[in-house]
Amino acid sequence: MADYVLEVKNVDKVYGQGETEVYALRNLSFSVKRGEFMLIVGSSGSGKSTLLNMIGLLDRPTRGKVIIDGVDTSELNDNQLSSFRNSKLGFIFQFSNLLSDLTVLENVTLPRKIQGTMQNATEESKALLKTVGLESQMHKFANQISGGQAQRVAITRALVNKPAIVLADEPTGNLDSVSAETTVQLLKSLNRKLYQTFIIVTHDRHQFGEVDKVVTIKDGRIVKEEMEASLT
Amino acid sequence: MDYRAQIGIRFITRRKGSLIAASLAVAIAILVVQVNSVIFQGLYDAIVRDQINYRFGHVYITRQEDFITKSDFMLVNWLQRIPYVQAAAPRIDASASINATINGQIIRDYAVPVIGVDPVLDREASTMSQTVGDGQYVSFRNSAVLGAIVDRDLGFPQVGDTIKLKFKDQYGNDVLRRLTIVGITATAGSVGLDNSVIMNIDTLREIIARPHQTQSIIVRLNDPSKDKDVKDLFLSAFPSNADKFKAQTIEESAETTLRGFRSGIALINLVGYFGMMSSAFAVVTIQMMQVTSKTRDIGVMRAIGAKRKDVLLVFIFQGMVIGAIGAGLGTVMGVTYTAYAKETHMTFQGSLPLEVKYNWTSIIQTDIMAFILAIIASIYPAYKATKLEPVEAMRVG
Numbered sequence: 001m002a003d004y005v006l007e008v009k010n011v012d013k014v015y016g017q018g019e020t021e022v023y024a025l026r027n028l029s030f031s032v033k034r035g036e037f038m039l040i041v042g043s044s045g046s047g048k049s050t051l052l053n054m055i056g057l058l059d060r061p062t063r064g065k066v067i068i069d070g071v072d073t074s075e076l077n078d079n080q081l082s083s084f085r086n087s088k089l090g091f092i093f094q095f096s097n098l099l100s101d102l103t104v105l106e107n108v109t110l111p112r113k114i115q116g117t118m119q120n121a122t123e124e125s126k127a128l129l130k131t132v133g134l135e136s137q138m139h140k141f142a143n144q145i146s147g148g149q150a151q152r153v154a155i156t157r158a159l160v161n162k163p164a165i166v167l168a169d170e171p172t173g174n175l176d177s178v179s180a181e182t183t184v185q186l187l188k189s190l191n192r193k194l195y196q197t198f199i200i201v202t203h204d205r206h207q208f209g210e211v212d213k214v215v216t217i218k219d220g221r222i223v224k225e226e227m228e229a230s231l232t
Numbered sequence: 233m234d235y236r237a238q239i240g241i242r243f244i245t246r247r248k249g250s251l252i253a254a255s256l257a258v259a260i261a262i263l264v265v266q267v268n269s270v271i272f273q274g275l276y277d278a279i280v281r282d283q284i285n286y287r288f289g290h291v292y293i294t295r296q297e298d299f300i301t302k303s304d305f306m307l308v309n310w311l312q313r314i315p316y317v318q319a320a321a322p323r324i325d326a327s328a329s330i331n332a333t334i335n336g337q338i339i340r341d342y343a344v345p346v347i348g349v350d351p352v353l354d355r356e357a358s359t360m361s362q363t364v365g366d367g368q369y370v371s372f373r374n375s376a377v378l379g380a381i382v383d384r385d386l387g388f389p390q391v392g393d394t395i396k397l398k399f400k401d402q403y404g405n406d407v408l409r410r411l412t413i414v415g416i417t418a419t420a421g422s423v424g425l426d427n428s429v430i431m432n433i434d435t436l437r438e439i440i441a442r443p444h445q446t447q448s449i450i451v452r453l454n455d456p457s458k459d460k461d462v463k464d465l466f467l468s469a470f471p472s473n474a475d476k477f478k479a480q481t482i483e484e485s486a487e488t489t490l491r492g493f494r495s496g497i498a499l500i501n502l503v504g505y506f507g508m509m510s511s512a513f514a515v516v517t518i519q520m521m522q523v524t525s526k527t528r529d530i531g532v533m534r535a536i537g538a539k540r541k542d543v544l545l546v547f548i549f550q551g552m553v554i555g556a557i558g559a560g561l562g563t564v565m566g567v568t569y570t571a572y573a574k575e576t577h578m579t580f581q582g583s584l585p586l587e588v589k590y591n592w593t594s595i596i597q598t599d600i601m602a603f604i605l606a607i608i609a610s611i612y613p614a615y616k617a618t619k620l621e622p623v624e625a626m627r628v629g
Contacts, residue, residue, distance in 0.1 A: 058535055058623045079539050086537020097532045097626065101242035113235035114537045157536070 090158030148179030240549030258558020266566030531625025551610025
C-alpha cells in the first residue's frame with residue numbers, strides 16, 4: 001500500500017450562492033506520496049492558490065475531503081486545525097511573510113514556540129539557518145535582510161517543526177532570477193536531504209526542472225497529472 | 233518569556249508613536265486623578281488639620297445640651313494621663329456685641345463670637361497662639377485677641393487699644409466689659425477664629441456668670457489614629473448616662489463642615505475617573521490601529537498554527553505593556569507634582585496651605601485601576617484580531 005501523505009478527494013470550493021455561485025475548484029482528486037516534490041501549475045486565476053489554501057487548512061472545501069497523514073481534516077475544529085497546521089504543515093509564501101518585529105532566529109523558532117516544544121529549538125533553528133547560509137544574519141530583524149535571504153528564512157521556518165508537508169505558494173514569485181534559482185535549488189536539495197514532501201504552486205513550471213509530480217489546473221479542474229515516469 | 237508576551241511587547245515597543253500616545257493617555261489620566269487628589273484631598277485635609285488645630289482638637293468633649301460642670305482641672309488632668317494625649321484645654325463660648333465700622337460707617341450691636349481660652353493649656357492643645365501675627369496670645373485676665381476680620385470691621389484698632397464689649401450673662405443681664413487688645417489673629421483662608429474675639433476663659437466665665445463651667449475640652453493627641461480609643465476611654469470613665477458627656481472624633485465634630493467637602497471631592501474624583509475612561513477610549517483606538525497595521529502578521533501567525541486565543545493574548549499583553557508604562561509614567565508625573573506641591577507649600581486660592589501627603593494607597597489604587605483599564609480597553613481590539621481569517625489577513629496585509 002502506498003504511503004500517501006496527502007489525499008485530496010472530490011474537493012469543490014464554491015463561492016457565493018444561487019445565481020452568483022462560482023466554482024473555484026471542481027471535483028479535484030489526487031494524492032501525494034511521502035517525500036515527493038510536487039508542483040501545482042496553472043495560469044493566474046486557475047484555482048491553484050485556492051487549492052493550496054485547502055491543502056494548507058487555511059480554508060475549508062465546500063465539499064470533499066483533505067486527508068493529511070491519514071487524518072480527515074474535515075473533522076477538525078478551529079483549534080485542532082491550528083494545532084494540525086502547526087505540527088503537520090510548513091508554509092512558504094510568495095512574500096516571505098516574516099514577522100518584521102522579530103529577529104531572523106525568533107521567526108524561525110516561532111512555530112516551535114507555538115507548539116510549546118522549545119527543547120533544542122534554538123539549536124535546531126540555528127543549524128537550519130546554517131544549512132541555508134544565514135547563520136550570520138540570525139540576530140538581525142526580519143526587515144533588515146534582503147528579499148532572497150528572507151525567503152530562505154521562511155523556508156527554514158517552514159521546516160523547523162519537521163512537518164509532513166511543506167507548502168509553497170509561488171516561492172520565487174517575488175525574487176530576482178539569481179535568488180529564485182538559489183531558492184529552487186535549496187528546496188530541491190532539502191527535499192532530497194530531508195526526504196521532505198514539498199507541494200509548490202507556481203505558474204513557471206520550467207523553473208523547477210525535474211520533479212516527481214506535476215498537477216496542472218485550469219478553471220478549477222485538474223487538466224493534467226504527470227508522474228515522474230512521464231516527466232523523465 | 234512566553235512568545236505571545238514577546239510578540240505583544242515587540243509589536244508595541246517597536247511602534248514608538250503608538251506606545252507613547254497610548255501610555256501618555258494612561259499617564260495623563262493618572263496625573264489628573266493625582267492632581268485632583270493633591271488639590272482637593274489636600275484642601276480637605278487642610279480643613280481637617282485646621283479644624284483640629286484651631287477648633288476641635290483630635291477629640292472634642294462637650295456635654296449634651298449643657299455646659300460641663302465637672303472641674304475642668306480634674307478632666308484635663310485625667311485626660312493627660314492617657315499616653316496618647318499630648319494636651320487638653322477647656323474652652324467656653326459666648327457672644328457679645330461690639331461697635332463696628334463697616335465701609336466707614338459705625339455699625340452698632342455688631343455681634344461677635346467670643347471664645348474663652350486657658351492662656352497656658354490652649355497653647356499646648358491648639359495652635360491658635362501661633363496665628364497671632366501682631367502682638368501676643370491671650371494672657372492676663374482682661375486681655376483679648378481680635379480675629380483679623382473683627383479687627384478690620386472695627387476699623388483696625390491696634391495692639392494696646394481697648395475695646396468695649398457688651399455680654400449677656402446666663403440670666404439675661406447685660407454686662408459691659410472693657411478689654412485690652414494684646415494681639416491680632418489671622419489664619420490662612422480665615423478658617424481659624426478670624427471672626428471671633430479670644431479672651432481669658434476665667435474672665436469670660438465670670439462675665440457670663442458661669443463660674444467653673446466649661447463648654448468644651450479640646451484634646452490633642454500625639455497619635456491621631458488613637459482618637460477612637462481616647463474617646464472610648466473617656467466615655468467609659470465618664471458614662472454618658474451619668475455625666476451626659478459627649479466625645480467626638482474630628483470626623484464627628486467637624487462633620488457639618490466636612491460633609492460638603494466630601495461630596496465635592498467625590499464629584500471631583502468622578503471627573504478624574506471619567507478622564508480615565510477617556511484614556512481607555514484612546515487605548516482602544518490605538519490598539520485598533522495596531523491590529524490594522526499588524527493584520528498580515530496576525531494572518532501569518534494563524535497560518536503557522538497560532539490559535540485565536542494566542543492572538544488575543546498578544547494584544548492583551550500589548551495592553552499590559554501600555555498599562556504598565558502608562559502607570560509608571562503617571563506615577564512619576566503624579567509624585568513629581570505632589571513633591572512640587574509639598575515643597576512649594578501650595579495654597580488654595582493663595583491663602584489656605586494645602587495638606588499635601590504622598591497617599592501611596594491612592595497612588596497604587598489609581599495605578600492598578602489604570603493598568604486594568606488599559607487591559608480592558610485592549611479586549612475589543614484583541615477580539616477583533618482573533619476574528620481575522622489567515623488567508624484574508626495575509627491578503628489584506
